[in-house]
Amino acid sequence: MTEKDDVVIVSGIRTPFSRFGSVLRDMHSSELGAIAIQECLKRVGMKGGDIDELYYGMCIQSEAALLYNVIARQALLKAGLPDDLISLTIDRACCSSLVCVQLGYRSILADEAQTCMAVGAENMSNTPVVVNGHRWGSGLTPLTMVDHLNPIMYKGFNSMAKDAGEGALGYGIGREMLDMWAVGSQQKYQAAEKAGKFEDELVPVEVPQRRGPPVIFSKDDFPKPDTTLEGLAKLKTIYESPSCTAGNSPGLDAGASALAIMKRSKAEEMGIKPLATILSLSSVAREPAKLSAVPGIAVQKALSKAKVSLDEVSVIEINEAFAAMPLVSTKVLADGNEAKWQELMEKTNPNGGAIAIGHPVGASGARILITMMYELRRRGGGIGACGICGGLAQGDAAVIRVD
Numbered sequence: 374m375t376e377k378d379d380v381v382i383v384s385g386i387r388t389p390f391s392r393f394g395s396v397l398r399d400m401h402s403s404e405l406g407a408i409a410i411q412e413c414l415k416r417v418g419m420k421g422g423d424i425d426e427l428y429y430g431m432c433i434q435s436e437a438a439l440l441y442n443v444i445a446r447q448a449l450l451k452a453g454l455p456d457d458l459i460s461l462t463i464d465r466a467c468c469s470s471l472v473c474v475q476l477g478y479r480s481i482l483a484d485e486a487q488t489c490m491a492v493g494a495e496n497m498s499n500t501p502v503v504v505n506g507h508r509w510g511s512g513l514t515p516l517t518m519v520d521h522l523n524p525i526m527y528k529g530f531n532s533m534a535k536d537a538g539e540g541a542l543g544y545g546i547g548r549e550m551l552d553m554w555a556v557g558s559q560q561k562y563q564a565a566e567k568a569g570k571f572e573d574e575l576v577p578v579e580v581p582q583r584r585g586p587p588v589i590f591s592k593d594d595f596p597k598p599d600t601t602l603e604g605l606a607k608l609k610t611i612y613e614s615p616s617c618t619a620g621n622s623p624g625l626d627a628g629a630s631a632l633a634i635m636k637r638s639k640a641e642e643m644g645i646k647p648l649a650t651i652l653s654l655s656s657v658a659r660e661p662a663k664l665s666a667v668p669g670i671a672v673q674k675a676l677s678k679a680k681v682s683l684d685e686v687s688v689i690e691i692n693e694a695f696a697a698m699p700l701v702s703t704k705v706l707a708d709g710n711e712a713k714w715q716e717l718m719e720k721t722n723p724n725g726g727a728i729a730i731g732h733p734v735g736a737s738g739a740r741i742l743i744t745m746m747y748e749l750r751r752r753g754g755g756i757g758a759c760g761i762c763g764g765l766a767q768g769d770a771a772v773i774r775v776d
Contacts, residue, residue: 375776377638380478381647382773384417385743388578390628390731391498392595396580396588397627398498402436402735403444405578405629406494407451412576413490413631417645421454424633425486428476429462430469430493431735435521436500437462448492464735466763467694468656469493470630471738471771475654477634487639493740494629495733497522522625530661532612533764534622534695539615540665541697544704548616551696552605555621555728558693559600562725566596570724573747595624595731621696623732630739649746652756652772653679659766667768668692668760669702675770681756686772688748689717690741690759693726698762723748737761742771749775 388405391397397405406429414420429445431437437444445460465472470493477489500522531539541551565571577591600620608618640647655675659667668691676683683706691699699721707714724744727737738761745757760770 375637375650377636379637380481380634380651381637381640382632382634382649382651382746383640383645383647384413384419384633385574385631385648385746386412386416386576387574387630387736387740387743388628389575389590389593390595390626390733391590392731393498393625395498395594396590397496397578400496400580400627401440401499402431402494402496402627402629403440403448403451405496405627406448406492408576408578409494409629409631410449410452410454410490410492413633417633419633421452421458423643424454424458424488424490426477426480427454427458427460427490427492428473429460430464430473430738431462431495432464432466432469433495433497433500433521433734434464435503436496439499439501448494465767465769467692467734468738468761468763468767468769469735471742471761471769472656474632474634474739474742474771475656475769478651478654481634481636488633488635490631490633491739492629492631493736493738495735496627497625497733498627530765532614533664534612534614534617536661536664536766537614537695537697538610538617540662541701542615544701546697546700546704550700551616551621552602554696554700555605556600556602558722558725558728559597561723562596562729563598565724570748570751574743593730595626596729617695617697621728623693623727626731626733628731628733628736630736630743632739632743648750649773649775652681652774655770657768661765664762664766665695665697665701666705667762667766668698668770669705671768671770672702672706672758672760675772676758679772681772685756686758687720687752687755688723688745688757689721690745690757691721691726692732692737692741692761693722693728694732694762696728699726702760738769742773746773746775
């Protein structure tokens, strides 16, 4: 059933995601964000003046600080949007761009805005290494360099990999299951890519070169099609984790995502056909040790808010911050029912996830929503639920319907 006051998604795209040190390494994340903003509007014939508010998610603020931190504002101006457009930069770790959707959704429901954009961008290759604590001089003390690409370790806390791995063990999920999921993610991605399933969501990036013409970057370059279970079993664990490895985790990636949302009545007025209806969005937080469970907990909350049962959901997306996340979160959703757990895992990340696609942290919340939306459209409609974790066990989720 559709209502004129429903909040709908009218456009959703992402750039290809680039592996660490690859083709996008020298582009500031705001440039990627600007490309996503432009294409998101272009796809549906919208102009910058059609947007009332823009929310922009990213995590690694030191990379933003290379351009002095008003990064949402800079990205929208680079994209050619109006000078009077209101914007806000959001940092809720990896959840950031899905939080942007939620803030735009709330603003529209409160009649503060009619149309909003939710954007997320990150370039982890462009993260600076900084001199720490020496503004006032250090005398003869050696300078201390700090690599800001190490948000995986928090002073005074476990690493995220350790929390994810130990959390998985608490649910009876060990290294072999994580590796099996990772191989499956790579295989599902390859099948989806060969079938052209990512074409709807991707916009190429023109990458300037010091010499010669620009490179057109049009396809994710993080996937590893030759991944095998035997190969993954040989990898060492990372960051004191009992089971997380470089093979069953995503990379340190670059990319951007963007969505445009508005009331259904506004879309009708503008002659735009909605892609999906937003039924609910939710946020949760738990103790850090529950990092791998919070996407599932957030999905439970979002389903309850939407008054949708788990059995009505045909596609689930759980961000693969580590393979532990989809495995633990689906087990949480199954509530101890082994058969239900197997069923939910089969519904989850049908085209692969971040272990194959990549995880430019600020962009991933919007990315899982976009990927899920297009998969539902290919299936002729249905209800989807997506969830993502952020550092120290924050979680966000969305439930949508495609008619």
